[in-house]
Amino acid sequence: MSTNETNRSKVEVIDLLFDDSPDFHWWGQKAKNYSIQRPVLDWIAEHTEPDHLTIETGCGYTTVLLGAIGCEHHAVAPVPQEFENIKRWSGEKGIDISKTNFHVTGSQDYLPKCGLSGIDLALIDGAHAFPFPFIDWHYIAEAMKVGGVMLVDDTQLRTVEILREFMLTEPERWELVTELGKTAVFRKISEEVYTKTSDWTAQPYCTEYKSPRFQKNWKAKLRAVPVVGDLASKVNRAIKGGGA
Numbered sequence: 001m002s003t004n005e006t007n008r009s010k011v012e013v014i015d016l017l018f019d020d021s022p023d024f025h026w027w028g029q030k031a032k033n034y035s036i037q038r039p040v041l042d043w044i045a046e047h048t049e050p051d052h053l054t055i056e057t058g059c060g061y062t063t064v065l066l067g068a069i070g071c072e073h074h075a076v077a078p079v080p081q082e083f084e085n086i087k088r089w090s091g092e093k094g095i096d097i098s099k100t101n102f103h104v105t106g107s108q109d110y111l112p113k114c115g116l117s118g119i120d121l122a123l124i125d126g127a128h129a130f131p132f133p134f135i136d137w138h139y140i141a142e143a144m145k146v147g148g149v150m151l152v153d154d155t156q157l158r159t160v161e162i163l164r165e166f167m168l169t170e171p172e173r174w175e176l177v178t179e180l181g182k183t184a185v186f187r188k189i190s191e192e193v194y195t196k197t198s199d200w201t202a203q204p205y206c207t208e209y210k211s212p213r214f215q216k217n218w219k220a221k222l223r224a225v226p227v228v229g230d231l232a233s234k235v236n237r238a239i240k241g242g243g244a
Contacts, residue, residue: 010045013068013095014038017061022089024060026081035061036125036153039180044121045069047149053119055143057107057126057136058153059083064090066121067097076103076110077126108132111139119144124163125153133159141193150174153183169204170194 023033041061048054050070056062059075063086066073077083083102090097103110107126122140124133133152144150155164164184167174173190200206 010065010069013065014041014045014061016093016095017041017064020089020093022085024063024082024085024089026079026085037181037183040151040153040183041065043178043180043185044151048121052121053116054121054123055116055119055140056123057111057132057140058123059086059102060125062123062125063100064095064097067100068095070096070099071121073097073100074103074114074116075100076105076107078104078106080104108135111136114139114143116143117145118148120148121151122148123151123153124160125151128154128157128159130159133163137163141188144188144193146188146191148188149177150186150188151183152186155179155184156182166194166205169208 017035018038021033021035025034044062044065048066048069048071052069052071054066054071055074055076056066057076059077059082063073063075067090075083083104087097087102103114119140122144124136124140126132126136137150137152141150152160152164152167154160167184167186168176170193173188173193173195175187175189177185177187179185195203197203
Protein backbone atom coordinates (compact mmCIF):
# COMPACT_ATOMS: atom_id res chain seq x y z
CA MET A 1 0.00 0.00 0.00
CA SER A 2 1.39 3.40 -0.96
CA THR A 3 1.73 6.34 1.39
CA ASN A 4 -1.14 8.15 -0.35
CA GLU A 5 -3.41 5.12 0.05
CA THR A 6 -2.47 4.80 3.71
CA ASN A 7 -3.22 8.47 4.37
CA ARG A 8 -6.49 8.23 2.48
CA SER A 9 -7.62 5.27 4.56
CA LYS A 10 -6.83 7.21 7.74
CA VAL A 11 -9.00 10.09 6.58
CA GLU A 12 -11.80 7.70 5.65
CA VAL A 13 -11.76 6.19 9.15
CA ILE A 14 -11.89 9.64 10.75
CA ASP A 15 -14.74 10.70 8.45
CA LEU A 16 -16.65 7.54 9.30
CA LEU A 17 -16.20 8.09 13.04
CA PHE A 18 -17.57 11.62 12.93
CA ASP A 19 -20.32 10.84 10.42
CA ASP A 20 -21.57 7.86 12.43
CA SER A 21 -20.73 9.34 15.87
CA PRO A 22 -20.70 6.03 17.80
CA ASP A 23 -21.12 5.99 21.58
CA PHE A 24 -18.11 4.11 22.91
CA HIS A 25 -17.91 5.28 26.48
CA TRP A 26 -19.88 3.86 29.39
CA TRP A 27 -21.22 6.04 32.18
CA GLY A 28 -24.13 5.44 34.53
CA GLN A 29 -24.98 2.14 32.83
CA LYS A 30 -25.41 3.93 29.50
CA ALA A 31 -23.28 4.35 26.39
CA LYS A 32 -21.99 7.92 25.98
CA ASN A 33 -19.98 9.84 23.43
CA TYR A 34 -17.00 11.70 24.90
CA SER A 35 -15.10 11.85 21.63
CA ILE A 36 -11.81 13.69 21.26
CA GLN A 37 -11.70 16.68 18.91
CA ARG A 38 -11.25 16.02 15.21
CA PRO A 39 -8.06 18.15 14.87
CA VAL A 40 -6.39 15.76 17.31
CA LEU A 41 -7.30 12.74 15.18
CA ASP A 42 -6.12 14.56 12.05
CA TRP A 43 -2.78 15.31 13.73
CA ILE A 44 -2.35 11.70 14.88
CA ALA A 45 -3.16 10.43 11.38
CA GLU A 46 -0.55 12.69 9.83
CA HIS A 47 2.22 11.78 12.29
CA THR A 48 1.68 8.05 12.93
CA GLU A 49 2.80 5.07 10.84
CA PRO A 50 1.99 1.33 10.94
CA ASP A 51 5.36 0.42 12.47
CA HIS A 52 4.86 2.72 15.46
CA LEU A 53 4.38 1.56 19.04
CA THR A 54 1.54 3.54 20.62
CA ILE A 55 -0.32 3.64 23.92
CA GLU A 56 -3.27 5.50 25.40
CA THR A 57 -4.84 5.63 28.81
CA GLY A 58 -8.55 5.71 28.18
CA CYS A 59 -10.11 4.74 24.86
CA GLY A 60 -12.39 6.00 22.14
CA TYR A 61 -12.06 7.31 18.59
CA THR A 62 -8.28 7.32 18.96
CA THR A 63 -8.36 3.59 19.66
CA VAL A 64 -10.10 2.94 16.37
CA LEU A 65 -7.80 5.23 14.40
CA LEU A 66 -4.54 3.87 15.82
CA GLY A 67 -5.80 0.33 15.33
CA ALA A 68 -6.80 1.09 11.75
CA ILE A 69 -3.37 2.57 11.01
CA GLY A 70 -1.92 -0.80 12.02
CA CYS A 71 0.20 0.29 14.96
CA GLU A 72 1.06 -2.01 17.80
CA HIS A 73 -1.37 -0.15 19.99
CA HIS A 74 -2.12 -0.53 23.68
CA ALA A 75 -5.34 0.86 25.14
CA VAL A 76 -5.69 0.86 28.92
CA ALA A 77 -9.10 1.34 30.54
CA PRO A 78 -10.96 -0.36 33.40
CA VAL A 79 -14.42 -0.55 31.76
CA PRO A 80 -14.84 -3.64 29.53
CA GLN A 81 -18.05 -2.33 27.94
CA GLU A 82 -16.08 0.46 26.26
CA PHE A 83 -13.71 -1.96 24.57
CA GLU A 84 -16.62 -4.16 23.50
CA ASN A 85 -18.35 -1.14 21.94
CA ILE A 86 -15.18 -0.26 20.02
CA LYS A 87 -14.64 -3.82 18.78
CA ARG A 88 -18.28 -4.23 17.73
CA TRP A 89 -18.48 -0.94 15.83
CA SER A 90 -15.12 -1.48 14.12
CA GLY A 91 -16.17 -4.96 13.03
CA GLU A 92 -19.47 -3.68 11.66
CA LYS A 93 -17.64 -1.05 9.63
CA GLY A 94 -14.98 -3.43 8.37
CA ILE A 95 -12.15 -1.67 10.18
CA ASP A 96 -9.27 -3.97 11.12
CA ILE A 97 -7.99 -3.21 14.64
CA SER A 98 -6.51 -6.65 15.21
CA LYS A 99 -3.11 -5.30 16.30
CA THR A 100 -4.69 -3.41 19.19
CA ASN A 101 -4.06 -4.73 22.70
CA PHE A 102 -6.94 -4.08 25.08
CA HIS A 103 -5.97 -3.96 28.75
CA VAL A 104 -9.04 -4.03 30.98
CA THR A 105 -7.55 -2.57 34.13
CA GLY A 106 -6.63 0.71 35.73
CA SER A 107 -3.55 2.41 34.33
CA GLN A 108 -2.11 2.65 37.85
CA ASP A 109 -2.02 -1.16 37.90
CA TYR A 110 -0.96 -1.82 34.30
CA LEU A 111 1.73 0.76 33.61
CA PRO A 112 4.24 -0.08 36.40
CA LYS A 113 4.62 -3.64 35.11
CA CYS A 114 3.77 -3.41 31.40
CA GLY A 115 7.41 -3.62 30.26
CA LEU A 116 6.91 -1.41 27.18
CA SER A 117 9.77 0.69 25.83
CA GLY A 118 10.46 2.75 22.74
CA ILE A 119 6.94 4.19 22.57
CA ASP A 120 6.48 6.46 19.53
CA LEU A 121 3.19 8.08 20.49
CA ALA A 122 1.28 8.27 23.75
CA LEU A 123 -2.06 9.79 24.68
CA ILE A 124 -2.89 10.57 28.29
CA ASP A 125 -6.68 10.68 28.39
CA GLY A 126 -7.75 8.23 31.06
CA ALA A 127 -8.89 9.08 34.59
CA HIS A 128 -8.55 12.81 35.16
CA ALA A 129 -8.93 12.87 38.94
CA PHE A 130 -5.82 13.33 41.07
CA PRO A 131 -3.34 11.58 40.95
CA PHE A 132 -4.03 9.55 37.79
CA PRO A 133 -2.75 11.89 35.03
CA PHE A 134 0.55 12.18 36.93
CA ILE A 135 0.84 8.42 37.41
CA ASP A 136 0.19 7.89 33.70
CA TRP A 137 2.77 10.53 32.77
CA HIS A 138 5.43 9.15 35.12
CA TYR A 139 5.45 5.64 33.71
CA ILE A 140 4.73 6.44 30.07
CA ALA A 141 7.30 9.25 29.83
CA GLU A 142 10.08 6.91 30.93
CA ALA A 143 8.98 4.28 28.38
CA MET A 144 8.92 6.66 25.41
CA LYS A 145 11.70 6.91 22.86
CA VAL A 146 13.52 10.20 22.46
CA GLY A 147 11.70 11.90 19.63
CA GLY A 148 8.39 10.31 20.56
CA VAL A 149 5.32 12.46 21.12
CA MET A 150 2.94 12.66 24.05
CA LEU A 151 -0.54 14.10 23.74
CA VAL A 152 -2.07 15.37 26.97
CA ASP A 153 -5.83 15.76 26.62
CA ASP A 154 -8.32 17.88 28.58
CA THR A 155 -5.96 20.64 29.67
CA GLN A 156 -8.99 22.67 30.73
CA LEU A 157 -9.17 20.42 33.81
CA ARG A 158 -6.96 21.45 36.72
CA THR A 159 -5.06 18.18 37.12
CA VAL A 160 -4.15 18.07 33.44
CA GLU A 161 -3.45 21.79 33.38
CA ILE A 162 -0.86 21.27 36.13
CA LEU A 163 0.76 18.50 34.09
CA ARG A 164 0.94 20.76 31.04
CA GLU A 165 2.39 23.59 33.12
CA PHE A 166 5.02 21.26 34.54
CA MET A 167 6.12 20.03 31.12
CA LEU A 168 6.44 23.62 29.91
CA THR A 169 8.99 24.30 32.66
CA GLU A 170 11.20 21.45 31.37
CA PRO A 171 12.11 22.76 27.87
CA GLU A 172 15.38 20.83 27.82
CA ARG A 173 13.37 17.63 28.11
CA TRP A 174 10.02 18.37 26.48
CA GLU A 175 9.31 20.47 23.39
CA LEU A 176 5.80 21.85 22.96
CA VAL A 177 4.94 20.89 19.38
CA THR A 178 1.45 22.33 19.16
CA GLU A 179 -1.79 22.82 21.06
CA LEU A 180 -4.99 21.57 19.48
CA GLY A 181 -7.76 23.14 21.51
CA LYS A 182 -7.65 21.38 24.87
CA THR A 183 -4.95 18.91 23.80
CA ALA A 184 -1.25 19.72 24.21
CA VAL A 185 1.31 17.85 22.10
CA PHE A 186 4.86 17.49 23.44
CA ARG A 187 7.95 15.85 21.97
CA LYS A 188 10.37 14.04 24.27
CA ILE A 189 13.85 15.41 23.53
CA SER A 190 15.90 13.90 26.36
CA GLU A 191 16.30 10.54 28.04
CA GLU A 192 15.81 12.35 31.34
CA VAL A 193 12.14 13.29 31.50
CA TYR A 194 12.27 15.70 34.44
CA THR A 195 14.79 17.35 36.73
CA LYS A 196 15.41 14.38 38.98
CA THR A 197 16.04 15.60 42.46
CA SER A 198 14.46 15.33 45.89
CA ASP A 199 15.29 18.99 46.47
CA TRP A 200 12.28 21.02 45.36
CA THR A 201 14.40 24.17 45.04
CA ALA A 202 16.27 22.58 42.12
CA GLN A 203 13.13 21.89 40.11
CA PRO A 204 11.97 24.75 37.87
CA TYR A 205 8.26 24.09 38.30
CA CYS A 206 8.54 24.46 42.07
CA THR A 207 10.62 27.64 42.04
CA GLU A 208 9.84 29.55 38.86
CA TYR A 209 6.31 28.83 37.69
CA LYS A 210 3.52 31.10 38.91
CA SER A 211 0.11 29.88 37.83
CA PRO A 212 -2.06 32.75 36.50
CA ARG A 213 -5.13 30.95 37.78
CA PHE A 214 -3.60 30.60 41.25
CA GLN A 215 -2.65 34.27 41.36
CA LYS A 216 -6.09 35.36 40.21
CA ASN A 217 -7.90 33.16 42.74
CA TRP A 218 -5.55 34.19 45.55
CA LYS A 219 -6.11 37.88 44.88
CA ALA A 220 -9.88 37.40 44.68
CA LYS A 221 -9.98 35.60 48.02
CA LEU A 222 -7.78 38.22 49.60
CA ARG A 223 -10.02 41.06 48.44
CA ALA A 224 -13.03 39.24 49.88
CA VAL A 225 -11.71 40.04 53.39
CA PRO A 226 -12.63 43.76 53.85
CA VAL A 227 -9.60 44.97 55.79
CA VAL A 228 -7.09 42.78 54.01
CA GLY A 229 -8.67 43.55 50.66
CA ASP A 230 -8.29 47.29 51.18
CA LEU A 231 -4.66 46.83 52.23
CA ALA A 232 -3.97 44.60 49.22
CA SER A 233 -5.41 47.22 46.88
CA LYS A 234 -3.19 49.90 48.36
CA VAL A 235 -0.10 47.71 48.10
CA ASN A 236 -0.95 46.85 44.51
CA ARG A 237 -1.36 50.52 43.58
CA ALA A 238 1.94 51.38 45.29
CA ILE A 239 3.74 48.64 43.37
CA LYS A 240 2.37 49.98 40.10
CA GLY A 241 3.55 53.47 41.01
CA GLY A 242 0.14 54.90 41.71
CA GLY A 243 0.76 55.70 45.34
CA ALA A 244 -1.35 54.65 48.31
